[in-house]
Amino acid sequence: MMARPPRSPADFTSRKFLHFLGSRMSKRLSFYGLVALASICIFFLAFNQRYSSYLEHRLQPMISDVEIRPRTTKIQEPVTVSQAYITGSVDNATITEIQEVVDQQRKAIKKDMENYEYPNGRYGINVSKLEDLVMEKGGRPMRSIILTSWRSGSTFLGDVVNAHPANFYHYEPLLDYGIVQIRESPLAEESLTRIISLLNCEYKELDRYLDYGKTHPWVFNHNTHLWRQCQAHKRICWDPRFVSKFCRLFPFQSMKLVRLRLQIAESLLAEENLGVRLILLIRDPRGILQSRKHREWCPAKPDCSDPALVCADMVSDFSAAVELSKKYPHSFRVVRYEDLSVDPYKHVKELYNFYGLNFHVNVKKFLDTHTKNDVGGVSSTFRNSKVAPFHWRTDLDFEEVSEIQKVCATAMRLWGYVMALNSTHQKDFDPITNYRL
Numbered sequence: 001m002m003a004r005p006p007r008s009p010a011d012f013t014s015r016k017f018l019h020f021l022g023s024r025m026s027k028r029l030s031f032y033g034l035v036a037l038a039s040i041c042i043f044f045l046a047f048n049q050r051y052s053s054y055l056e057h058r059l060q061p062m063i064s065d066v067e068i069r070p071r072t073t074k075i076q077e078p079v080t081v082s083q084a085y086i087t088g089s090v091d092n093a094t095i096t097e098i099q100e101v102v103d104q105q106r107k108a109i110k111k112d113m114e115n116y117e118y119p120n121g122r123y124g125i126n127v128s129k130l131e132d133l134v135m136e137k138g139g140r141p142m143r144s145i146i147l148t149s150w151r152s153g154s155t156f157l158g159d160v161v162n163a164h165p166a167n168f169y170h171y172e173p174l175l176d177y178g179i180v181q182i183r184e185s186p187l188a189e190e191s192l193t194r195i196i197s198l199l200n201c202e203y204k205e206l207d208r209y210l211d212y213g214k215t216h217p218w219v220f221n222h223n224t225h226l227w228r229q230c231q232a233h234k235r236i237c238w239d240p241r242f243v244s245k246f247c248r249l250f251p252f253q254s255m256k257l258v259r260l261r262l263q264i265a266e267s268l269l270a271e272e273n274l275g276v277r278l279i280l281l282i283r284d285p286r287g288i289l290q291s292r293k294h295r296e297w298c299p300a301k302p303d304c305s306d307p308a309l310v311c312a313d314m315v316s317d318f319s320a321a322v323e324l325s326k327k328y329p330h331s332f333r334v335v336r337y338e339d340l341s342v343d344p345y346k347h348v349k350e351l352y353n354f355y356g357l358n359f360h361v362n363v364k365k366f367l368d369t370h371t372k373n374d375v376g377g378v379s380s381t382f383r384n385s386k387v388a389p390f391h392w393r394t395d396l397d398f399e400e401v402s403e404i405q406k407v408c409a410t411a412m413r414l415w416g417y418v419m420a421l422n423s424t425h426q427k428d429f430d431p432i433t434n435y436r437l
Contacts, residue, residue: 094235098242101229106249108225112165113251116358123356124330133251135201140275141168143199144355146256147265148281149181149313150304151291153337153389156370157281158256160348162224163366164357168250170198171222174259176212179301181259181313188264199255199274201247203240210238225250252357261313262320269328276331277355280321283337283389284417284431285311285408286401290392307404314411322437336415338389338432344371390431398423 110130118132119125131137144161148154162169174182174191182191197206213219220237221227226246230237237243247253257265268276289307298304324332333354340347344367352359392401401420405412412419416435420426 094239095241097233098236098239098245101233101236101242102245102249105225105229105246109166109249109251116165116360118358119356123353125356127356130251135248136245139251140273141251141253142356143253143274143276144255144357145265145268145276145278146254146281147260147262147278148256148258148283149288149310150179150258150298151288151295152258152281152283153340154256154258154281157279157335157337157340157351158222158254159370160351160363160366161254161355161357162222163363164252164254164352164360165362166225166250167252167254168225168247169223170253170255171219172256172258173198173209173219174257175216175219176208177259179297179304181261181303181309182264183261183313183316184264188260191260192264192267195255195257195260195268196271196274199253199276201244203244203247206240210240210243214238262317262324266320266324269324269331278332279351279354280317280332280334281337282314282317282334282415284392284415285314285411286392286396286404286417286420286431287337287389289404290396308407311408311411314408314415318411318414318437325437334437336432336435341389342386393420393426393428393431398426401426 113130116130118128120128125142127133127142132139133141135141146154146157146161158169158171161167173195177187177191180187182188194206194209197203203210209219220230226243229246262280265278268274269278285307288310289305292298292304295304303309321332321334325334335347335351340351345364348363348367349359352363398420405419409419411417414435416433418429418431418433420429420431
């Protein structure tokens, strides 16, 4: 095998130069190739944009011819098929759950109302069967309202009425208004609209009320039947579709109001389609203000803590009560908390007769367990009822009582409350006497 001749330095330099030149040319060709490719892409993008604009321009008359609905519609992000399926499935599951709970409650109400003694013409109420009282069957519920102010015994009396079977309890529907008394526009109209919607079981426009309830559960938790279902079915609890359907099952509705004055509430009595029967609950202002001292939400709010405002409302309520007792003798009545507490069985029976309700065994059980002994805190309804209204005689000193009496003399005289003469007299006198509207 012949040996390869040795390469000269010139050959080595020549090959190195050619390799360098080829590399430069390759890089330059790659660069020009990229430039060309980019130019083609830009051309197609520009063409596509102009063509799209052309199509949009051509299609615009067709879009303009589509009927425009007479309301604004929120523009939403496009929903994929899978998203729509998931959303639809969730909503279908919610509707199914609502219907199952409603069906279950309907059966429970039917069972609770077995052997119920209907008015059947008594108390001016021509009702003889369950269907007469059920909204989903075209009937009208028996609607009872308690109107008062804070710490006047309304929680106790509200629970007395709620002890009745098959009752749907609208507990303080104006809670989100805060510590105010509603005496005039615009709150008067707003509050009445909400109250009437609730009594008609129409929750679809009550977003503010329902949203407030999500973080303040006592909006619903006094409503025994509703709250039981809310605990088991949290997902649907604040859904207006659920609450509306659920509410329409109940033959009896009750409500307590502590923020609305009587002259405004007359509108509820005037609504003949509602058939409301309304009780004004009155309490001695000395007992009211003594009880409110224990509530942290009260002292900084004049409508709650100022004796002059409290008693001005009592005078206004008296004037309204005089007129309403004449105008609505069968659907309006006054009860004093002290009278109710001293003889609860007698006055609750009278109250039930007025509302057209049967004094059910459940109500007697409630009175048996809630009027004998003090149990729980300041909001408890377990009380020695004969003593509860008169704690103010020992809890307030005479200077405090005297200050209240100075601005409340008219209200106390109208509603039959006796003045305390001095600290000794205050401890053992009877602070109530008769009154006349």
